[in-house]
Amino acid sequence: MLSLARRAGQALATALLASLVVWALLPFAPGDPAARYLEARHVTAPTAEQLAQARADLGLDRSPPEQYARWLGGVVRGDLGESARSGVPVTRVITERVPATLRLTVATVLLALVVSVPLALAGAAFPGRWPDAVGRAVALLGAASPSFVVGLLLIEFVVVRWGVGSVVSTGGWSQVWFPALALALYPIARWSRLLRAGLLEALRSDHVTVATARGASRARVLLVHALPNAAVPSITVLAMTIGFLLGGVAIVENVFSWPGLGREIVLAVTARDLPVVQGFALVMAVVWVAVSLLADVVTALVDPRLRTGSRG
Amino acid sequence: MTSILTGRGLTSTEPTAPPARGVLSRLLRRRDARAGLVILTLVVVAVVAGPWFAPHEPDAAEFGRVLSGPSASHWLGTDQFGRDQLARLLDGGRRSLEATALVLAISVAAGLVVGTVAGVAGGLVDVVAMRAVDLALAVPGVVLTLALLGALGPGFGNLVIALAATTWPPYARLARGHVRAGRDRPDVVTARLAGASRPRAAAAHLLPGAAAHVLVVAALDVGQTIMAITGLSFLGLGAQPPHAEWGVMLADSRLYLTEASWLLLAPSAAIVVVILAAVLLGEAAAEASDPRRVR
Numbered sequence: 001m002l003s004l005a006r007r008a009g010q011a012l013a014t015a016l017l018a019s020l021v022v023w024a025l026l027p028f029a030p031g032d033p034a035a036r037y038l039e040a041r042h043v044t045a046p047t048a049e050q051l052a053q054a055r056a057d058l059g060l061d062r063s064p065p066e067q068y069a070r071w072l073g074g075v076v077r078g079d080l081g082e083s084a085r086s087g088v089p090v091t092r093v094i095t096e097r098v099p100a101t102l103r104l105t106v107a108t109v110l111l112a113l114v115v116s117v118p119l120a121l122a123g124a125a126f127p128g129r130w131p132d133a134v135g136r137a138v139a140l141l142g143a144a145s146p147s148f149v150v151g152l153l154l155i156e157f158v159v160v161r162w163g164v165g166s167v168v169s170t171g172g173w174s175q176v177w178f179p180a181l182a183l184a185l186y187p188i189a190r191w192s193r194l195l196r197a198g199l200l201e202a203l204r205s206d207h208v209t210v211a212t213a214r215g216a217s218r219a220r221v222l223l224v225h226a227l228p229n230a231a232v233p234s235i236t237v238l239a240m241t242i243g244f245l246l247g248g249v250a251i252v253e254n255v256f257s258w259p260g261l262g263r264e265i266v267l268a269v270t271a272r273d274l275p276v277v278q279g280f281a282l283v284m285a286v287v288w289v290a291v292s293l294l295a296d297v298v299t300a301l302v303d304p305r306l307r308t309g310s311r312g
Numbered sequence: 313m314t315s316i317l318t319g320r321g322l323t324s325t326e327p328t329a330p331p332a333r334g335v336l337s338r339l340l341r342r343r344d345a346r347a348g349l350v351i352l353t354l355v356v357v358a359v360v361a362g363p364w365f366a367p368h369e370p371d372a373a374e375f376g377r378v379l380s381g382p383s384a385s386h387w388l389g390t391d392q393f394g395r396d397q398l399a400r401l402l403d404g405g406r407r408s409l410e411a412t413a414l415v416l417a418i419s420v421a422a423g424l425v426v427g428t429v430a431g432v433a434g435g436l437v438d439v440v441a442m443r444a445v446d447l448a449l450a451v452p453g454v455v456l457t458l459a460l461l462g463a464l465g466p467g468f469g470n471l472v473i474a475l476a477a478t479t480w481p482p483y484a485r486l487a488r489g490h491v492r493a494g495r496d497r498p499d500v501v502t503a504r505l506a507g508a509s510r511p512r513a514a515a516a517h518l519l520p521g522a523a524a525h526v527l528v529v530a531a532l533d534v535g536q537t538i539m540a541i542t543g544l545s546f547l548g549l550g551a552q553p554p555h556a557e558w559g560v561m562l563a564d565s566r567l568y569l570t571e572a573s574w575l576l577l578a579p580s581a582a583i584v585v586v587i588l589a590a591v592l593l594g595e596a597a598a599e600a601s602d603p604r605r606v607r
Binding site for chain 2: 014015017018020021022025028029030140141143144145146147148149152153155156160243244246247248250251254265266268269270272273274277278280281284285288289
């Protein structure tokens with residue numbers, strides 16, 4: 001329990017560090033923030049007094065630590081500022097886009113698991129033989145094929161040529177599988193190879209030898225005795241890959257016109273709409289911290305060795 | 313045995329020599345490493361020397377030959393402005409690969425300097441340097457790159473800066489770990505006792521090993537970096553048209569998917585082949601430098 005509390009404290013510290021990084025981006029915003037603030041309120045030719053007033057309103061006359069505390073206070077209350085392009089609250093821009101991105105991420109993780117686990121099992125069951133070679137080839141190609149290349153090829157050859165699916169997406173479950181496939185190749189490559197290595201290592205351990213000696217079938221040894229041991233370290237890798245997916249959605253969503261956060265962020269970056277960019281980065285960082293915390297908790301729950309003792 | 317030729321026999325067989333020695337020869341004995349190296353060398357030679365031999369300029373528009381398929385005069389066809397696709401592929405590849413090399417060179421140099429200085433100096437310098445690393449690693453890499461681009465504004469130069477800013481922190485951590493672990497190694501202690509200053513002893517005895525470790529990890533990152541550069545350029549956040557760049561070429565090809573699929577296929581193949589070679593070489597380097605690694 002104590003180690004869990006410490007791990008949660010670490011996660012909070014990381015989230016705070018991330019918020020500091022995100023906050024520090026603000027001075028890079030183009031133009032005078034006070035002028036922009038007034039412009040969003042339809043004051044196009046502000047007087048010196050109006051500018052000074054706006055600066056005081058925004059807290060720009062305070063010291064940086066005060067400004068950071070003020071900004072963080074707003075963030076905690078759900079106030080991420082307003083989009084520099086539309087004046088819409090950033091929180092609303094983001095919450096509107098979250099469901100589509102969430103669908104895409106969930107579909108990607110499912111697809112990656114469904115493909116990579118059998119590949120790893122086949123590779124570990126027949127190391128060095130043809131199923132292993134197929135697994136290695138898939139992993140190599142997956143690691144070498146950027147999601148946007150795969151996405152474009154899918155659109156060109158499956159959607160346009162064969163007329164399967166549609167080029168314009170609404171963000172629903174029925175259309176999620178092509179973008180998910182493009183995004184899943186990299187996790188498939190990583191997970192299948194790592195899980196295979198873990199399985200091979202588990203197969204060499206004493207309890208597996210004992211199980212084999214007691215007459216357990218090959219399949220039973222692999223699935224019941226080796227897989228759980230090999231799966232535990234993979235949980236952490238799974239969480240790390242999800243951090244990678246959070247960035248990857250930006251590219252894939254643009255290839256498939258998927259109406260999620262990734263498409264919104266690229267529009268915002270192009271227009272240097274910093275409040276939206278900050279909101280996106282902050283949300284992604286917090287999700288990442290939460291996912292890695294969750295992975296550590298799950299690992300500790302699954303692995304009896306980690307349940308009580310203190311870890312590095 | 314080679315001591316007569318090189319005069320370095322005594323030091324090169326010291327048991328305290330950095331573990332990275334011999335990695336290169338072990339690496340070159342592997343078939344996958346050689347394949348990756350040959351492909352990468354061929355591509356680099358092609359994009360550097362190719363433009364001298366190519367019969368067309370990468371940005372010479374020929375409006376009589378818009379979107380024409382592969383032919384004897386235009387091996388890879390022409391694009392929507394009648395520009396030769398092969399010339400643009402070579403020119404664009406040079407731009408993509410130059411940016412990759414630049415990002416990794418900046419990151420490796422910055423990581424080595426920060427990590428070594430932090431490891432040697434210790435104390436406050438170490439704390440500040442490592443908190444800076446923590447800071448940069450608190451946000452997922454691609455997300456931080458996007459956020460930095462949003463702050464600096466899109467563009468190829470800014471893309472290189474943003475990617476380097478997110479690539480160096482793990483290198484610094486690695487170099488620092490290497491330097492700190494080796495502080496009490498006999499060769500370092502001997503150098504100190506012989507009168508070498510701490511920075512000098514570190515530079516002579518610890519930096520080479522740290523550099524070898526960092527380079528192996530950087531080799532693993534080559535593929536990711538190419539992916540990031542072409543991917544973000546594809547989104548319009550990196551290289552800008554009319555300049556050719558593999559990601560930009562793919563973005564352009566999207567409008568002509570039905571009538572000119574060669575515009576899509578050539579840059580796609582180029583990107584996949586180069587990353588494949590980089591992955592082969594990077595993984596082989598990681599395995600060759602760590603004999604304990606399970607295959």
